[in-house]
Amino acid sequence: xxxxxxxxxxxxxxxxxxxxxxxxxxxxxxxxxxxxxxxxxxxxxxxxxxxxxxxxxxxxxxxxxxxxxxxxxxxxxxxxxxxxxxxxxxxxxxxxxxxxxxxxxxxxxxxxxxxxxxxxxxxxxxxxxxxx
Amino acid sequence: xxxxxxxxxxxxxxxxxxxxxxxxxxxxxxxxxxxxxxxxxxxxxxxxxxxxxxxxxxxxxxxxxxxxxxxxxxxxxxxxxxxxxxxxxxxxxxxxxxxxxxxxxxxxxxxxxxxxxxxxxxxxxxxxxxxxxxxxxxxxxxxxxxxxxxxxxxxxxxxxxxxxxxxxxxxxxxxxxxxxxxxxxxxxxxxxxxxxxxxxxxxxxxxxxxxxxxxxxxxxxxxxxxxxxxxxxxxxxxxxxxxxxxxxxxxxxxxxxxxxxxxxxxxxxxxxxxxxxxxxxxxxxxxxxxxxxxxxxxxxxxxxxxxxxxxxxxxxxxxxxxxxxxxxxxxxxxxxxxxxxxxxxxxxxxxxxxxxxxxx
Numbered sequence: 001x002x003x004x005x006x007x008x009x010x011x012x013x014x015x016x017x018x019x020x021x022x023x024x025x026x027x028x029x030x031x032x033x034x035x036x037x038x039x040x041x042x043x044x045x046x047x048x049x050x051x052x053x054x055x056x057x058x059x060x061x062x063x064x065x066x067x068x069x070x071x072x073x074x075x076x077x078x079x080x081x082x083x084x085x086x087x088x089x090x091x092x093x094x095x096x097x098x099x100x101x102x103x104x105x106x107x108x109x110x111x112x113x114x115x116x117x118x119x120x121x122x123x124x125x126x127x128x129x130x131x132x
Numbered sequence: 133x134x135x136x137x138x139x140x141x142x143x144x145x146x147x148x149x150x151x152x153x154x155x156x157x158x159x160x161x162x163x164x165x166x167x168x169x170x171x172x173x174x175x176x177x178x179x180x181x182x183x184x185x186x187x188x189x190x191x192x193x194x195x196x197x198x199x200x201x202x203x204x205x206x207x208x209x210x211x212x213x214x215x216x217x218x219x220x221x222x223x224x225x226x227x228x229x230x231x232x233x234x235x236x237x238x239x240x241x242x243x244x245x246x247x248x249x250x251x252x253x254x255x256x257x258x259x260x261x262x263x264x265x266x267x268x269x270x271x272x273x274x275x276x277x278x279x280x281x282x283x284x285x286x287x288x289x290x291x292x293x294x295x296x297x298x299x300x301x302x303x304x305x306x307x308x309x310x311x312x313x314x315x316x317x318x319x320x321x322x323x324x325x326x327x328x329x330x331x332x333x334x335x336x337x338x339x340x341x342x343x344x345x346x347x348x349x350x351x352x353x354x355x356x357x358x359x360x361x362x363x364x365x366x367x368x369x370x371x372x373x374x375x376x377x378x379x380x381x382x383x384x385x386x387x388x389x390x391x392x393x394x395x396x397x398x399x400x401x402x403x404x405x406x407x408x409x410x411x412x413x414x415x416x417x418x419x420x421x422x423x424x425x426x427x428x429x430x431x432x433x434x435x436x437x438x439x440x441x442x443x444x445x446x447x448x449x450x451x452x453x454x455x456x457x458x459x460x461x462x463x464x465x466x467x468x469x470x471x472x473x474x475x476x477x478x479x480x481x482x483x484x485x486x487x488x489x490x491x492x
Contacts, residue, residue, distance in 0.1 A: 002363045004212070004425045027355070028342055029426065032439045034450045046426050046439075051361035053426045073462030074342025078454075100169035100491070120181070 003052045006044075011061045014045065018067035018075070021047045028071045029053055031078035033086050043088060066090040133158060137473060139480075141170045147244075148487040152464070152480060159472045164465040171491035176451055183446040184210050184284050185417055192278045194453060195489040197240065200226075200233045201431035202438075203282035206451070208363060208427040209440035210284045213420055220407040222286025223365035228299075228402045229273065229281045230429075231395040235306075236265040237432035238346075238388040238395075241484045242313065245385060248478045249326040254316060261309040268302050271295060286412025296403050303396050310396075314389045327382035331467040331479035334379055341466065344459045345434020346391060347483050349375045350383035357430040369401045381482045388484075419446050431456055433484050455489035 009017065021028070029046040036042040036059070043064060044057045058064065068076040069092070079090040080099040135156045141149040149170035155163040175194055179187050191206045192199040204226055211218060239262035246254040266276050273279035273289060281288055291299070317323055333343065338351035348355055356373040358366040374390035376383040420442030429436045434456030443449040460483040467479050 001367070002208075002361045002427060004427075006424065029428065029435075029437050030439070030452070030454045032426075032452050034441065034452070036441075037443055037449065044439075046437075048361065048428070053361075053428070055424075055426060071342065072340045074340075074459065077458065077462055097165070098167070098169070100172060 001051060004055060005052050006055050006057060009056045009058060011058050011064050013056070014058065015065045015067060015070070017045070017056055018070040022070045028067075028074050031075065031082065033082040033088055035086075041086070041088065043082065062087070063089045063091065066093040068093060134162075139476065141167075148485075150480075150485070150487045152476070154468065154473060154476060156473055159474070161468045161471055161473060161476065164468040164476075166461055166464050168461065168487060168490055171488045173492065175492045176453060179448050179451045181447060183417060184420060184448075187448060187451070188282060188284070189280070191451075191453070192280065194492050195455070195486055196277045197237050197486060198233060198431045198433065198436070198489070199278045200229050200281055201429055201436050202453070203280075204230060204364070205427050205429040205431075205436055205438045206440070207282050207284050208429070209425050209438050209451075210420055210442075212425045212427060213423045213440060213442045214284075214418060215421075216285050216413065218286050218364075219410045219412065220365065221290075221409045222411040224368075224402045224406050225287035225289075225291055225411060226282055227365050227369070228291070228399050229269075229279060229287075231398045231402075232265060232269050232272070233279075234395045234432040235392055236262055236269065237484075238392050239265060241481075242317070242385065242388060244481060245327075245381070245478070246323070248481055249323065251320070251322050254313075254320070254323075257309075258313055261306070261313065264302055264306060264309075268299055272299070283412055283415075284418070285414070286410070288412065290411050291403070291406065296406065300400065300403055303400055306392075306396060310389075310392055317385050317389050323385065324382065326475075326478065327385060328378075328380055330381045330475050331471060331482055332378075332380045333463055333467050335377070337463065337466050338379070341463045342459050343434075343463050345430070345432075345456045346384060346387045347434060347456075347460045347463070349373065350387045351379035352377040355435075357428045357435050361428060363427065363429065365402070366398075368405070369398045371398050381478060384482050384484075417446065419444055420448060433457060433486060433489075434459060453492050455486065455492070457483070457486045457490040461485060461490060 027048040029048050033043045040060045042059050044055045046055045079093050082088045084101045137154040139152040140146050141151040151167040153165045154161050188203045191202040194202045243255045243258035270276050273281045333351045335352040338348050338353045354375045371394045376386050422444045424441045426439045437454045439452040441450040
């Protein structure tokens with residue numbers, strides 16, 4: 001049955017790890033990112049070591065080596081996503097073209113976090129407008 | 133003469149918005165780029181404001197074709213974090229729904245592929261047979277799409293003995309048309325001329341680019357999450373994983389046609405050995421325990437992965453959804469190179485893309 005295993009690493013381990021995984025024929029499930037409960041950036045590289053997903057986490061960093069040279073677009077798409085939506089940077093990643101964001105957002109607003117209005121605030125705002 | 137031909141994001145030949153830019157030399161595509169993001173609905177962000185039951189409803193709306201796959205994978209994540217053991221009967225019903233979903237999805241794609249190459253009689257024949265699967269899904273779940281069959285801790289609707297018998301009969305009924313469709317797909321000259329050696333993705337490229345599902349299996353990559361990392365009740369069933377080496381559009385047709393047989397095989401085993409007992413653990417809403425997990429499911433188009441982070445509250449702290457089209461779309465420019473503009477639509481469609489899923 002499927003299992004999930006968390007392993008913490010440093011940013012310097014990211015590239016050698018990817019090279020080792022590639023050599024072993026492992027599938028890159030995904031690169032995930034978030035701001036954790038403590039307010040720290042938490043990026044994880046998840047590899048399928050069937051039936052286990054080995055999840056290698058780097059916490060507290062915002063810049064990482066790109067593993068695009070090892071896993072090609074399987075890595076560069078999630079890296080570009082994390083770059084556009086979280087503002088994390090990946091050394092060596094081509095960010096000259098957008099992936100998800102509108103073209104003009106890169107030109108006029110720079111990269112990084114899109115400020116999303118929390119649903120609660122949005123409801124309060126709309127309720128306020130409808131029933132002032 | 134060199135041209136840049138933009139296709140989309142809104143184009144009559146596209147079912148969903150996506151933008152492809154073809155760099156051509158005469159009729160031949162020298163390079164291509166794909167741009168996504170036109171269907172982004174902020175599903176992941178919305179999920180952070182919802183509890184587990186509300187999230188099931190939400191994630192089913194990621195995609196109209198593989199809605200059960202999304203609810204199924206999300207439920208697996210919550211069950212893993214909360215240490216919930218799902219009743220066996222519930223697991224079997226989830227698997228039956230998942231395989232019926234695969235059947236209708238593959239029939240749908242086979243029909244669309246025939247429509248794109250101008251074989252409309254085949255398109256109508258396949259979609260006519262697909263209706264049988266849709267009817268079973270409607271009878272089983274009450275819906276033709278967004279089945280709402282999955283809940284945290286099991287399935288939402290049971291399968292009566294009468295329904296079980298009728299689904300088994302439908303599986304028998306599907307055999308003859310499926311044989312006929314497979315035979316036509318394998319022997320028809322029109323299909324062969326439009327699909328053989330078109331949009332080739334080599335095994336090396338499929339591995340390098342991380343292709344998944346039937347798309348990867350059509351390029352000789354022998355992967356299937358149901359077999360390699362079993363989950364739910366998949367470990368209880370015997371099935372084969374069809375793999376074809378040629379990597380062209382024809383191979384993608386063949387793999388999907390053969391996978392329909394395997395899905396029927398799984399549905400039959402699940403129905404014949406359906407365990408007795410409850411189908412779920414009740415409707416009590418639970419908090420999502422603190423922790424993080426990743427679950428994978430073999431959706432009709434390939435590996436679907438969900439990451440869930442819980443923080444001991446009712447709502448999700450974070451979910452991250454990555455669908456098979458996210459993995460397969462980057463292979464499109466590689467497949468387009470060296471082919472003609474006339475084949476571009478077919479090649480893009482051959483990965484069975486779902487941009488609604490991809491953008492989420």
